[in-house]
Amino acid sequence: MRVLMLFLQKELKAIGSDKRVWPVYVVFPVLAIGLPTFLATLSPLLIRQGMASHDPGMLQISRLVQTMPGFAAMGPEEGMTRYLLRSVAVLFLLMPVALSSTSAAFSIVGEKQQRTLEPILATPVTDRQFLLGKLIAAGAPTVVMTWVTALVTITVVDVVTHGRYATLLLPDRFWALGILVLAPLLAAAVVLVTMRFSAKATDPQATVQATALVIIPGFLILIAVFGKVLTTYFAALWIGCLIMAVIDLFLFRGSVRTFRREEILTRWK
Amino acid sequence: MISAHGLSRSFDGRPAVEALTFHVPEGKLFALLGPNGAGKTTTVRMLLGLIGPTSGSATVAGHAIGGDPIAARAVRAACGLLTEAPGFYDRLSAWDNLLFFGRLYGMSDALLRTRVTHYLRLMDLWDRRDEAVGGYSKGMKQRLAIIRALFHDPKVVFFDEPTSGLDPEAALAVRDLIVKLKGEGRTIVVCTHNLDEAERLADLVGILKRRLLACDTLERLRAGAGDGARVHIAVRAGAAQHAQRLQGQPFAPHVDVTGETLRVTVGDAAVDTPRVVAALVQGGAEILEVRPETPSLESIYLHTLRGDH
Numbered sequence: 001m002r003v004l005m006l007f008l009q010k011e012l013k014a015i016g017s018d019k020r021v022w023p024v025y026v027v028f029p030v031l032a033i034g035l036p037t038f039l040a041t042l043s044p045l046l047i048r049q050g051m052a053s054h055d056p057g058m059l060q061i062s063r064l065v066q067t068m069p070g071f072a073a074m075g076p077e078e079g080m081t082r083y084l085l086r087s088v089a090v091l092f093l094l095m096p097v098a099l100s101s102t103s104a105a106f107s108i109v110g111e112k113q114q115r116t117l118e119p120i121l122a123t124p125v126t127d128r129q130f131l132l133g134k135l136i137a138a139g140a141p142t143v144v145m146t147w148v149t150a151l152v153t154i155t156v157v158d159v160v161t162h163g164r165y166a167t168l169l170l171p172d173r174f175w176a177l178g179i180l181v182l183a184p185l186l187a188a189a190v191v192l193v194t195m196r197f198s199a200k201a202t203d204p205q206a207t208v209q210a211t212a213l214v215i216i217p218g219f220l221i222l223i224a225v226f227g228k229v230l231t232t233y234f235a236a237l238w239i240g241c242l243i244m245a246v247i248d249l250f251l252f253r254g255s256v257r258t259f260r261r262e263e264i265l266t267r268w269k
Numbered sequence: 270m271i272s273a274h275g276l277s278r279s280f281d282g283r284p285a286v287e288a289l290t291f292h293v294p295e296g297k298l299f300a301l302l303g304p305n306g307a308g309k310t311t312t313v314r315m316l317l318g319l320i321g322p323t324s325g326s327a328t329v330a331g332h333a334i335g336g337d338p339i340a341a342r343a344v345r346a347a348c349g350l351l352t353e354a355p356g357f358y359d360r361l362s363a364w365d366n367l368l369f370f371g372r373l374y375g376m377s378d379a380l381l382r383t384r385v386t387h388y389l390r391l392m393d394l395w396d397r398r399d400e401a402v403g404g405y406s407k408g409m410k411q412r413l414a415i416i417r418a419l420f421h422d423p424k425v426v427f428f429d430e431p432t433s434g435l436d437p438e439a440a441l442a443v444r445d446l447i448v449k450l451k452g453e454g455r456t457i458v459v460c461t462h463n464l465d466e467a468e469r470l471a472d473l474v475g476i477l478k479r480r481l482l483a484c485d486t487l488e489r490l491r492a493g494a495g496d497g498a499r500v501h502i503a504v505r506a507g508a509a510q511h512a513q514r515l516q517g518q519p520f521a522p523h524v525d526v527t528g529e530t531l532r533v534t535v536g537d538a539a540v541d542t543p544r545v546v547a548a549l550v551q552g553g554a555e556i557l558e559v560r561p562e563t564p565s566l567e568s569i570y571l572h573t574l575r576g577d578h
Contacts, residue, residue, distance in 0.1 A: 006372050010358065010365075017360040017401070115356030119417060121319055123373035124346040126338070262320040266280060266311075 003125055007133030008140055011103065015141065021102075028099060029149040032091045033156060039084045040157040040169060047077045068232060078165050085157065085169055090227045092150050092179045096187035097219045099142035104194035105207040107134045108264070113204055118265060127259045134195060135252070139187045146187075150179045177237050178230065185244035190219055192251035199259060270295040270425060270456040271316060275325035278311050284479060285311045288325065291475060291484045295424075298447070298457040300471035302464065302570055307478045309460040310353065313427045316458070318344045330424045330456075346374065349423035353430055355414035359403030363394060363413055366402055367420065374421040381420070388416040391446070407434040415443060419450070426450060428459045432466060444470060468566040476573045483573045490569050498538035499562035500545060502531045505555035514552045520544045532562070 015021055050058030062076040071079040111117040120130065154170040161169050171179075194211050201207040229236045271293040278285050286308035293299040301309050314320045316327055318334045318341035326333065330347035332340045357366045364385065371381040389395040392412040402410065411434050418426055431447065432440035447470055451457055461467055467474060468487065475484040483490060492498075504511055508529045515521045515533065520541040523534035531549075535541035538561050546559060 003373060003375075006369060010361070010369050013365060014358060014360050114358060115352070115354040116358060117356075118319070118352050119350065119356050119370060119414075120373065122317055122345055122348075122350040122352075123370065124342040124375065125373050126342065265314065265319060 003129045004133045004136050007130075007137040011137035012141060015103075024099065024102060025145065028095045029145065029152075032095055032146075032149045033153045035091065036085055036088050036153050036170075037156050037160060039088060040081060040161050043081050043084055044077050044161075044164065047080050051076055069234075081161075082169060082172070086172065086174050086231045087227075089175050089178050089231060090223060092146055092175075093183050093186055093223050093227075094220065095146045095149065096139070096142045096183050097190045097223070098216060099145065100139045100187045101190050101194050101211045101216055103138040103141070104134075104191040105198055105211040106204055107138050107191075107195050108198040109201045109204045109207050110198075112202070112264065121261055121265065127261065128256050131195070131252070131255050131259060135188060135191050138191045138195070139184070143184045143187050146179065146183050150175070173234060174231055174237060177234070177241065181241045182230075182237065182244060185241060185248055186219065186223075188248045189244060189251060190215060192248065192255055196251075196255055196258070199255075199264060270297075271299070271327070271329050271458070273316070273325065273327040276312070276315060276322050276327050277324045278308075278315055278320065279323045286315075286477070287480050289477075289481050291473075291481060293456055293458065293473060295456055296451065296454045297472040298451050298459065298470050299473045299475060300467035301458060301460045301475045301477055302462075302467055302566075303477035304574070309477055310429060312477065313350070313429060313458065313460060316344075317348055317350060317427065318342075346421075347424050349418035349421065349426040351414050351418040351426075351428045351431055353433075355407075355410040357402040357410060357413060360401055362399045363389070363402055363405070364398040366413070367416060370417050371420055376421055384420040384422075385416070388420055392416055392442075408436060408439050411435055412439065412443075415446070423455070425456045425458070428457065428461075430461055430463075431459060432461075432463060440466075464565075464567045464570055474566065474569075476570055478574060482576070483569075487566065490566075491564050498535055498541075499564075500533045500535055500538060500542050501558070501560040501562055502533060502545070502549065502556060503558040504529055504531065504549070505557060507554070511549055511552055511554045515545065515548060518544075518548060521548075 015025070047058065047062075051062065062080060065071050065079045065083045066074075066076070068083070071083060074082065108117070111120065125133075150171075154175070157170050158168045194207070194215055197210045197215070198207045201210075226240060230240050231237075271291075273289050273291050276289040277287045289312060291299070301312065303309050311320070315322050316329050316334060318329075321335045326335065328334070329344050332343045332347070334341065334344055358369070361369070367385045367389075368381060371385065372378075376384070386395070389398050392415065394409060394412060394416075397405075397409070402413065405413065411431075415428075415431065418428070428447070432443050435443060444466065447457060447459070451470075459467065459470065471487060473485065474487055474490055476482045506529060508526050508531055512524045512526045512531050515524050515531070521533050521535060521544075525532040533545050535545065542559065542561065546556065549556060
């Protein structure tokens with residue numbers, strides 16, 4: 001365990017000393033806090049106005065929301081606000097995906113470039129420890145950041161909507177399961193896929209391009225396709241978590257099996 | 270401490286090193302010499318268990334290399350490696366870099382801090398320990414890499430070009446340190462192009478060019494170099510005539526003359542030099558100086574490599 005945390009400590013120190021990467025770690029949290037707060041503050045007003053003026057579009061959305069599981073018993077304003085907030089929970093799935101892929105892209109090719117890979121591999125550290133350390137180093141900071149951002153968002157949303165409804169708007173069980181379980185699993189999958197690119201690459205630029213053009217868009221499409229069903233049916237969210245856990249397990253075992261010290265050391269010039 | 274038997278390694282069917290057989294006893298320094306691409310780094314990587322051999326076997330610090338991952342870990346734990354390129358995290362300080370690598374060796378924090386402090390002072394880097402390594406000169410990084418190779422107290426140390434990039438004073442300090450390490454009973458392998466350094470430090474010398482062309486003590490390599498030992502003899506006058514008198518003698522098969530100095534090739538310096546001197550004295554020569562010519566490692570190295578062509 002100590003060895004695994006070493007990579008995380010080192011990664012955190014490197015991020016802390018590299019001011020160029022700080023903006024990346026600021027933009028997403030600001031967006032993730034800002035959008036739900038904006039919706040929680042303004043949507044009740046807009047919904048109330050729309051319902052009062054019998055806006056056909058608003059009435060249609062209200063009817064649609066009330067047909068969805070868990071929303072039937074709520075008034076239109078509360079139901080629609082809760083529904084919108086649940087929809088933007090997807091942001092907290094995107095956040096670890098986008099942020100962890102950047103660190104993962106450099107995880108192994110960066111070691112090659114800095115010539116630190118051979119000294120690391122010359123220590124008694126095993127392939128499994130090395131890869132798990134890299135996984136934690138690339139994934140954990142963004143997952144923790146996602147959790148902290150979610151906590152701030154929940155607090156801010158509940159403060160601005162306090163007393164307006166019978167119960168607090170956030171967190172609901174979808175937020176809890178999605179952010180606490182699915183987000184880390186998604187981050188792990190992204191890191192593992194990106195690390196495989198990183199281990200094969202001979203040029204950091206190639207990994208960054210592969211990450212930006214293939215891996216992140218691929219995961220975004222996945223989230224977009226399944227986002228609706230995951231935020232509607234709680235059972236689907238559970239199943240999504242289980243599937244992602246199995247995928248992570250296979251990806252990790254595959255990474256260990258295909259990690260070739262020799263190839264990395266001898267093919268890298 | 271290190272034994273290799275027929276150790277070979279190919280990459281994509283092309284042999285990088287072939288049939289290496291050698292033995293380095295405990296506490297000895299083995300200098301591995303060879304041109305670029307000769308296979309020195311591949312050999313070190315095989316001995317450290319970083320890459321496996323295609324054929325052959327080796328034991329390092331009592332553990333067999335290749336195949337068994339537990340033995341490979343044990344080899345890596347027992348060895349220190351100075352890589353050709355230092356390889357540090359530029360944004361981290363020297364202190365943080367060393368702590369990171371030391372913990373990978375499983376050292377306790379208290380021991381690690383004590384050792385790192387000791388070596389940083391020894392290598393004259395203590396005052397700059399909190400600076401980012403990115404700002405270090407090449408020589409400072411090299412000294413830091415030497416600390417990394419030593420701080421876990423390895424039984425076997427592999428140095429790949431240890432004084433590369435160091436100024437003469439720092440290079441001398443590193444050589445002194447290597448001598449000290451040898452004195453402590455550690456087994457040391459030094460890959461180097463610096464023949465002078467190898468000549469000063471090595472107990473055993475291996476000349477590698479894909480195959481091990483020569484591997485022995487420096488004395489034996491010297492004894493076996495070329496077509497015999499040479500002796501310089503300075504006379505007061507008449508060197509050419511004295512040389513003519515020596516020609517044809519069985520103990521002096523070849524004689525060159527430069528000014529008043531004779532350069533005599535002998536079969537065995539210890540046996541033949543007194544005979545040559547006696548013959549010259551009998552011929553009336555006034556001898557001013559007799560000096561055996563010791564073949565340098567450079568001449569042995571070049572002779573061995575040329576012989577391979």
